[in-house]
Amino acid sequence: MDAHFSGRLGTMPDASPLSLALDAIRASGRSLVNLSDSNPSKHGLVPPGVLDALSDVRSLSYEPDPRGLIRARDALAARLLCNPERLFLSASSSEAYAWAFKLCCDPGDCVLVPRPGYPLFDWLAGLEAVRCVPYSLYYTHPYGWRIDMDELTALAAKHRPKALVVINPNNPTGSYLAQDEYHAIPQLCASFGMSLVSDEVFLPYWLDAGGPGQSMGNQDSCLTLTLDGLSKRMCLPQLKLGWTRLSGPDDLVAEAARRLELIADTYLSVGAPVMNALPTLLATADSFTDGVRRRLAQNLQTLHRLVGGPDSAFRVLRCDGGWTALLQCPHIMSDEELVLAIAKHAGVSVQPGYFFDMDRDGFVAVSLILEPTAFAQAASAMVDALKQMLQAV
Ligand SMILES: Cc1ncc(COP(=O)(O)O)c(C=O)c1O
Numbered sequence: 001m002d003a004h005f006s007g008r009l010g011t012m013p014d015a016s017p018l019s020l021a022l023d024a025i026r027a028s029g030r031s032l033v034n035l036s037d038s039n040p041s042k043h044g045l046v047p048p049g050v051l052d053a054l055s056d057v058r059s060l061s062y063e064p065d066p067r068g069l070i071r072a073r074d075a076l077a078a079r080l081l082c083n084p085e086r087l088f089l090s091a092s093s094s095e096a097y098a099w100a101f102k103l104c105c106d107p108g109d110c111v112l113v114p115r116p117g118y119p120l121f122d123w124l125a126g127l128e129a130v131r132c133v134p135y136s137l138y139y140t141h142p143y144g145w146r147i148d149m150d151e152l153t154a155l156a157a158k159h160r161p162k163a164l165v166v167i168n169p170n171n172p173t174g175s176y177l178a179q180d181e182y183h184a185i186p187q188l189c190a191s192f193g194m195s196l197v198s199d200e201v202f203l204p205y206w207l208d209a210g211g212p213g214q215s216m217g218n219q220d221s222c223l224t225l226t227l228d229g230l231s232k233r234m235c236l237p238q239l240k241l242g243w244t245r246l247s248g249p250d251d252l253v254a255e256a257a258r259r260l261e262l263i264a265d266t267y268l269s270v271g272a273p274v275m276n277a278l279p280t281l282l283a284t285a286d287s288f289t290d291g292v293r294r295r296l297a298q299n300l301q302t303l304h305r306l307v308g309g310p311d312s313a314f315r316v317l318r319c320d321g322g323w324t325a326l327l328q329c330p331h332i333m334s335d336e337e338l339v340l341a342i343a344k345h346a347g348v349s350v351q352p353g354y355f356f357d358m359d360r361d362g363f364v365a366v367s368l369i370l371e372p373t374a375f376a377q378a379a380s381a382m383v384d385a386l387k388q389m390l391q392a393v
Pocket of ligand 1: 038092093094095118167170171199201228229230231232237242
């Protein structure tokens with residue numbers, strides 16, 4: 001059977017025991033509120049004027065451009081203060097990752113990715129026959145997350161990866177690159193001949209950081225692909241538009257652009273309606289993002305209030321930005337048991353820390369994008385259930 005198929009997918013994953021157990025709870029008639037849901041369209045987060053913006057009559061004519069329609073790239077370039085010829089539109093930032101790996105890697109090569117991190121990257125790399133080598137982020141309360149730079153340097157020397165992926169801020173840790181990391185990482189990439197892939201889909205959503213993070217898009221020490229898209233920036237994953245910005249030494253950027261153009265031309269994957277809508281959509285981007293950020297901040301504050309102060313047995317980890325908060329619980333059971341107990345006692349489903357490769361049990365991830373009243377109800381049920389579980393031990 002396996003002889004028919006590519007090994008890129010590895011062993012096909014079965015449904016996890018946890019998702020089967022959650023399905024069984026739902027099948028028994030109990031509905032579960034999904035407190036980890038990160039689909040903004042389910043939580044009333046839609047920017048104004050989207051349907052009008054999509055109805056541009058020019059979208060009925062097909063004018064293929066591998067980099068994406070120039071009027072869309074011009075509008076984006078005006079915001080990013082860059083040359084539109086350095087921008088490539090794709091159907092999503094996930095597709096932009098796939099193109100970045102096609103551009104930088106041969107089958108069997110590896111890339112460095114953060115751990116904890118979003119599990120999708122293993123698949124995105126695996127589908128390009130590329131291996132992910134994780135580098136560690138470590139947490140110190142209340143200061144937040146740091147990259148282990150010594151380990152990162154040692155991994156670069158040992159594995160000779162073709163690219164280093166940074167996620168700024170990272171999901172689920174919510175950590176932006178610290179100033180020293182921001183400067184050291186491009187230097188490290190330049191000295192090991194690695195490209196830098198900077199995922200900035202959550203960049204404007206600062207929370208405990210007190211201000212937005214800095215994009216890698218302007219640095220020029222190493223070849224850099226900065227990824228972003230409408231999915232998070234404007235809460236429009238259903239429109240399918242992402243982008244890659246190239247920066248770095250001019251000769252490398254020029255060669256990367258030639259090659260990326262060929263890759264993009266092979267797919268021509270972005271639809272005309274969304275490209276034609278982009279200039280109009282971007283006009284409301286900042287005010288829309290501000291509103292979403294205020295909702296995230298309100299929900300994070302609610303979670304802190306429910307968990308309680310420093311005497312609480314539970315702790316909300318520092319969350320500099322992004323859409324996810326991590327709650328640390330006393331280690332009284334495995335992550336799987338913890339999530340199941342929350343589902344049974346609170347009627348709420350959350351993601352376990354192991355989903356993101358946390359280095360130990362006792363963490364759950366909650367989404368901060370829910371409508372604040374719904375968030376407060378679900379988070380309160382979860383925290384009450386956790387406190388009761390702890391008392392029962
Ligand atoms: C850090 C990060 N980057 C990229 C993506 C994928 O976004 P897109 O919808 O643009 O493919 C996700 C999805 O949640 C994410 O968490």
